[in-house]
Amino acid sequence: MGLFQKKEPGGGGLAVQLREGGRHPFGALDGYVPLRHGEIAIYRAIREAVPIVDAAIWKLIRLTGGVTVTCRDKKAQDGLDWFLQHVNTGRGQRGLQSFLDCYLDSMLTCGRAVGEIVPDRRRTDIAALLCGNVADIEIKEGDSPLEFAIWGRDPGGMMRRLPRQELLLFTPFQPETDSPYGVSLLRSMPFLTEILLKIYQATGMNWERMGNLRFAVVYRPGDTPMDQALVQERSRQIAREWSAAMQAGKDGSVRDFVAVGDVDIKVIGADNQVLDSEVPVRQILEQLVARTGIPPFLLGLTWSSTERMSTQQADMMTSEITAIRRALEPVVERICELWLRLHGYDSRVEVDWQDINLQDLVEEARAQLYWEQARSLEMDNDAREKGESV
Structure with missing residues (x-):
């Protein structure tokens, strides 16, 4: 009779739980394959996901700023200066510098920037300078490399050549020979950014698991028939009392956990070692x-750097900023030349940029001081020689 009787299950696990692998919130970076023009959404996600990249671009924008324009007609200089400081640039912004900040932000991030000069109703002045969305335009090249047109979508959703091309501004960033769209500053970053986000995501999940402790309560029944018969009941009782003790700890009270028999309590994950992420992240x-x-020290990175190395890095940054300014100069010249022609002045202008940092000013002032000291010593020597000769 007992040969065919089904035995009761022992004290095994009642359920199996599968944990979710977890993914970082910037899923657009997963599986990204660099294409010819890249994806603007990818580049904006990189800036949002990696703060140091976003900070670097904003520092480039701020360091590039500071432009002054000089025209040949002195009568027009005051009006031109007022226009550059007060021209409407949309969204509550005024001044040419606010337009260049938005324009340069698009150029560095997307690899190209597009803007529009908006004349007033009487076509006698410039009413506003506006930046456009580069995702909404296409470039159509002509028969020669000097001819191109900007196309946009009409109300029906079809691409067409935009009117008044002379009022549109377009600047590619480091354009290649086979493409008029330019290259984004972030083009080579998606692959490394995806790895960096995986490291951060895994680090966060590990700290979430080990910071919020999980416990494994193991009950080992004895060899007596009584213990074998009460395995299920004692397991449920231990689980219930352990849950009550943990809940009491959340409420701020201390409650001891008492169990009968061979009970072992361990922290899940305490014996695992977290991978060191300092080297790969750096x-x-x-x-x-x-x-x-x-330079890394401008972004708050305390990497080893000597004073001489910092000076060389600053000089290299100066050359980078100068190259970016050269790309913006045609836009500034076109805006100012159009304003001067609308007001009947000579349209020839000269664009000047402010010094990039104060280091050059300090060095120039120090050199001027040394020159004045040498000149003073020379004058004293001359006076002393004349006195001795008399």
Whole structure:
């Protein structure tokens, strides 16, 4: 009779739980394959996901600023200066510099920037300078490399040539020979950014698991028939009392856990070692920062650097800013030339940029001081020689 009787299950696990692998919130970076023009959404996600990249671009924008324009007609200089300081640039912004900040932000992030000069109703003055969305335009090249047109979508959703091309501004950033769209500053970053986000995501999940402790309560029944018969009941009782003790701890009270028999309590994950992420994270950040051209110490990175090395990095950054300014000069010249022609003045202008940093001013002032000291000593020597000769 007992040969065919089904035995009761022992004290095994009642359920199996599968944990979710977890993914970082910037899923657009997963599986990204670099294409010819890249994806603007990818580049904006990189800036949102990696604060140091976003900070580097904003520093480039701020360091590039500071432009002054000089025209040949002295009568027009006051009006031109007032226009550059007060022209409407949309969204509550005024001044040419606010337009250039938005224009340069698009150029560095997307690889190209597009803007529009908006004349007033009487066509006698410039009413506003506006930046456009580069995702809404296409470039159509003509028969020669000097001819191109900007196309946009009409109300029906079809691409068409935009009117008044002379009022549109377009600047590609480091354009290649086979493409008029330019290259984004972030083009080489998606692959490394995806690895960096995986490291951060895994680190966060590990700290969430080990910071919020999980416990494994193991009950080992004895060899007596009584213990074998009460395995299920004692397991449920231990689980209930353990849950009550943990809940009491959340409420701020202390409650002891008492169990009968061989009970072992361990912290889940306490014996596992968290991988050291300092070296791989630094290697990736070095690649990302090198692409921006910003010295690491300007971004708050305390990497080993000598005074001589910092000076060389600052000089290299100066050359990077100068190259970016050269790309913006045609836009500034076109805006000012059109304003001067609308007001009947000579349209020839000269664009000047402010000094990039104060280091050059300090060095120039120090050199001027040394020159004045040498000149003073020379004059004293001359006076002393004349006195001796008399």
